[in-house]
Amino acid sequence: MRTLIISAHPDDEVIGAGGTIARHVSNGDDMYWCIVTEAHTPPWPEGTLAAAREQVEAVRKLLGIRETFFCGFPTVELNTVPYRELCSALTRIIQQTQPVVVYTTPYEDINLDHRIVYDATLVATRPLAGNSVRRLLAYEISTTNRFGQHVFSPNVFVDISDFLNKKLEALACYTAELREFPHPRSLEGVELLARERGLSIGVRAAECFQLIREIL
Numbered sequence: 001m002r003t004l005i006i007s008a009h010p011d012d013e014v015i016g017a018g019g020t021i022a023r024h025v026s027n028g029d030d031m032y033w034c035i036v037t038e039a040h041t042p043p044w045p046e047g048t049l050a051a052a053r054e055q056v057e058a059v060r061k062l063l064g065i066r067e068t069f070f071c072g073f074p075t076v077e078l079n080t081v082p083y084r085e086l087c088s089a090l091t092r093i094i095q096q097t098q099p100v101v102v103y104t105t106p107y108e109d110i111n112l113d114h115r116i117v118y119d120a121t122l123v124a125t126r127p128l129a130g131n132s133v134r135r136l137l138a139y140e141i142s143t144t145n146r147f148g149q150h151v152f153s154p155n156v157f158v159d160i161s162d163f164l165n166k167k168l169e170a171l172a173c174y175t176a177e178l179r180e181f182p183h184p185r186s187l188e189g190v191e192l193l194a195r196e197r198g199l200s201i202g203v204r205a206a207e208c209f210q211l212i213r214e215i216l
Helices: 012-026 048-063 083-097 112-124 164-171 187-201
Strands: 002-007 030-038 067-074 101-104 135-139 156-159 206-214
Touching (some): 012 030, 012 101, 012 156, 012 164, 012 206, 030 048, 030 083, 048 067, 067 083, 101 112, 112 135, 164 187
Parallel strands (some): 101 135
């Protein structure tokens, strides 16, 4: 089965679905990865982009992802990109990879890039004739809103008990993105959330998702 994960930034995919990605690969599924934004100078120093690409390649190899696609839009400035251009870029990748399952960033998020990617994914995966996508899910990341009026409400859980160590190993590749505990984007924080989500379904570790659409 062909599966695609879309991340606004490198590390979204591991935090939200690293164990699920490893599980797909273990099951023999072809896993593809689309990264929508990249760091740029200014404000990031020279060399940041090259280092980020190296980290992405390390994660790709570790998780067994078949191919990575870079859209190259500016990170934290996705709201400056023409919406039609963004939707077209994602649509081209959907057409090229022909995934049955797509994972994307959540709308219930304080990060604007994540919300924009969510909206553009809905356009790129809309159920028109010839579109391969049969299942669309949003994953949970460290900036996902768990409080307030618009709350991320998961309705799909994936047992990643056998893949939690792989998830944490992949996250450790992002040396520039990791923070010290108790920051949610720390190795300990990500593990604790996986353990908590596992308790919700009676397993040692889990990741959770919102099912946006499924066609049976």
